[in-house]
Amino acid sequence: MFSKKEEKTTYTVEKCVSCNNMTKRKFKTGDFLFKETSECASCKGKIMIEKIFAEAIKA
Amino acid sequence: MDFANFDIDQIFGLGDDTNPLLWLIWIIPIVIFMFYGQRIQLQITSGDIKKNIEKLKHLKEESRKELIDYIKKELKPKTDPTEKLDRFISYFTIMPVDMDPNGIIPKVRHIMRSREEYTRSQVKTIFSDIETLEITKVQNLLEVATTLQLLYKIVNHLFLTAKKQNNYPLILPLQMMLPFIMEEADALKEAISALKHGQPIGDGIGPMVVGKIMLGTEKQKVAFETVWSQKEYEGRKLYLLKAEGPLATVGRPGDGVEHIVSQYKPDTIIMIDAAVKLEGEDSATVAQGFGAAIGGIGTDRFQIEEIATKNNIPIFAIVVKQSIKEAITTMTKEIADKADETRSQLYEMIAENTKPGQSILVVGVGNTLGVSQ
Numbered sequence: 001m002f003s004k005k006e007e008k009t010t011y012t013v014e015k016c017v018s019c020n021n022m023t024k025r026k027f028k029t030g031d032f033l034f035k036e037t038s039e040c041a042s043c044k045g046k047i048m049i050e051k052i053f054a055e056a057i058k059a
Numbered sequence: 060m061d062f063a064n065f066d067i068d069q070i071f072g073l074g075d076d077t078n079p080l081l082w083l084i085w086i087i088p089i090v091i092f093m094f095y096g097q098r099i100q101l102q103i104t105s106g107d108i109k110k111n112i113e114k115l116k117h118l119k120e121e122s123r124k125e126l127i128d129y130i131k132k133e134l135k136p137k138t139d140p141t142e143k144l145d146r147f148i149s150y151f152t153i154m155p156v157d158m159d160p161n162g163i164i165p166k167v168r169h170i171m172r173s174r175e176e177y178t179r180s181q182v183k184t185i186f187s188d189i190e191t192l193e194i195t196k197v198q199n200l201l202e203v204a205t206t207l208q209l210l211y212k213i214v215n216h217l218f219l220t221a222k223k224q225n226n227y228p229l230i231l232p233l234q235m236m237l238p239f240i241m242e243e244a245d246a247l248k249e250a251i252s253a254l255k256h257g258q259p260i261g262d263g264i265g266p267m268v269v270g271k272i273m274l275g276t277e278k279q280k281v282a283f284e285t286v287w288s289q290k291e292y293e294g295r296k297l298y299l300l301k302a303e304g305p306l307a308t309v310g311r312p313g314d315g316v317e318h319i320v321s322q323y324k325p326d327t328i329i330m331i332d333a334a335v336k337l338e339g340e341d342s343a344t345v346a347q348g349f350g351a352a353i354g355g356i357g358t359d360r361f362q363i364e365e366i367a368t369k370n371n372i373p374i375f376a377i378v379v380k381q382s383i384k385e386a387i388t389t390m391t392k393e394i395a396d397k398a399d400e401t402r403s404q405l406y407e408m409i410a411e412n413t414k415p416g417q418s419i420l421v422v423g424v425g426n427t428l429g430v431s432q
Contacts, residue, residue, distance in 0.1 A: 034271065
């Protein structure tokens with residue numbers, strides 16, 4: 001009766017293939033799973049998109 | 060009657076069961092409901108259905124507008140595509156005669172593929188140069204707009220027929236089905252955003268699991284928009300099959316399985332797919348079972364079951380449960396988090412059901428939008 005429409009945002013989780021370091025950021029057009037995006041700042045390994053998902057925005 | 064000695068109990072029959080005024084108060088509504096009951100019910104139900112029809116109309120128009128805006132703004136067509144798109148949205152499909160069901164599957168497959176191929180070629184004609192990913196996205200968006208238009212037309216037709224005939228029983232099935240129709244319509248509307256942005260949807264969990272295993276292997280085309288590769292796992296040979304990502308497509312897993320089985324005769328087939336959860340079940344639960352885990356109209360499932368039966372190959376299934384809405388909208392965190400668990404269950408299943416030296420065909424079933432390999 002008093003339920004509000006849930007607002008959702010899509011996030012992209014990137015993971016370094018070598019050191020397993022993970023970062024979460026907002027989704028950008030052109031992102032897709034297992035795409036190699038950049039180089040890891042700490043170990044120079046490949047960074048790959050591990051997950052893309054929608055999450056409800058916490059009020 | 061003695062008006063000087065007025066007795067209220069007597070007027071309303073509170074002390075006497077045979078009072079005519081009380082008798083009328085009871086009998087008139089009974090007579091009204093006997094003759095006009097259905098019409099009254101029809102009027103009450105109509106209000107609610109009308110509101111839902113208005114909502115369906117709004118969803119249908121919104122999906123059409125979003126499709127046209129997306130094409131005009133993002134894909135820069137040669138000419139104004141509105142007229143052409145309106146024609147596509149109104150396309151209908153006549154299913155083959157099923158009085159004699161023998162041999163109906165190839166006919167259904169033929170009709171569905173002809174429709175797909177025609178739509179694809181027509182979409183291409185709107186643009187001078189367009190990427191395959193964008194063609195598949197437009198095809199999916201068209202499918203959403205067409206389905207919403209169809210839902211609106213059917214619901215409106217049933218409602219208007221019942222009203223025209225003043226026939227209450229005719230509106231009952233519609234009243235019962237409407238909550239499910241509205242749930243599907245809302246889900247379709249929400250799917251548009253994921254499709255436009257190329258985000259993985261809940262149905263993509265199967266391709267996501269298999270796609271990660273395929274990383275670093277040599278991928279080959281096995282059927283239209285379908286790829287496969289080979290990998291070793293604990294002395295076993297894995298044949299990995301999925302739709303070609305990150306396109307918005309389910310590929311042709313039936314053709315792919317048929318090709319690999321006829322060429323390499325795997326000992327086991329394992330299919331990973333999203334499955335619609337039952338009410339009360341938790342979302343994103345992983346379950347194992349037997350049989351071909353694949354949805355759709357049924358032609359691919361038939362093809363896989365046929366080839367597996369002919370070659371006596373057992374089919375195992377791993378499914379990730381989700382609602383219809385979760386399956387066609389951007390993948391939720393809960394479902395994405397289950398990819399690793401599903402992959403572990405796949406390896407466990409391989410270890411438990413096969414021996415070293417055997418080969419296993421692993422199929423990631425579902426729409427692979429935003430999921431590469």
